[in-house]
Amino acid sequence: MRLSELSERSGVSTATIKYYLREGLLAPGRRISATTAEYGEDHLRRLRVVRTLLQVGGLSVAAAAKVLKHVDDESLGRTIRLGAALWALPHPPAPDAQEGDEAQLTARREVDLLLEELGWESARELAPLNPDHTALVESVASLIRTGYPWNAEMMTPYARMMRQVAVHDLDFTETYPSETEQVEAAVAATILLEPILRAMHRLAQQEETVRRYGIT
Template structure:
């Protein structure tokens, strides 16, 4: 297909497609002559992925390029490949300094991982952005005077493990390694807002059940 048809089928303006090509988010088409290239279904699929990351997930172009680079890197094993792609996504800032709240939160997270038996998560704790985000969030909560301890954190973690099982069960329904990593990233970018919204809807439902509408 030519560029105009690619634009029509994808819903992405021609100027935007050209920008994605220049930025390396989309592979060049097959050159027919000096001014014309031809694109295929793989270009269309990748363009939809790019659009989801940039327009819906609101990733900066440089971040999207890094994420896509990890998705395409078949020299890595699945766990490393998936981790690299997910870790390239925007993260909560690292803990601000090493005050008592950060230290207590880190100790609490370590106790939680030990109780859950999550030895792999413990092994990744020094490099995992998710681990640092967890410490940052718990430290901020404690700094505000809320005593969120391990007895409250563990039940949430167990529920999140069930979500992770569902996530990876879905990932494994896809054939190629690139598709599996791609859908894991898209699931994070596109489904996290859905999961957050479901939590809020559930809170509204439970609040109404407990307290009514007064």
């Protein structure tokens, strides 16, 4: 398809598509003349991913390009390729380390106990590098500081349920034919599903409250 058709089918203006091409968010089309290129279904698919990153995920163009660079890196194995792309997504800034912060020290111990209990060895090994591990520790520390004694035992059932969510995630991504498409789908699903999971969690809480206590 020509650029005009790609724009019409994707709902993205030709000027914006050209901008994405210049910024490396979209691979060049197949050149058929000095001034014309042809685009395929993979370009249409990538535009959906780009719009998800920018419009739903709120990433800057530079941040999206960094994520997609890992998505497209065929020199990496699938696990590292996906992990690198997910780690490149925005995370809360790591807090400044405060010596003697008991809440953070306790939170780190409880998270370590949680990972040991679950047998999540790779998560334990990569903890120093993993921004999600840092975010979990800080979230638990915040709960402890506000008077909620969150610990490994309380987190374990939640973590086991999230493991099942991860199984469904990867089952979904494996419906795509190529490894690149699978990694793209995993990144897009991470952004798109998190608000859905949050909303379902709150609806479930409301439903369980009504089941236990009735409507009064």
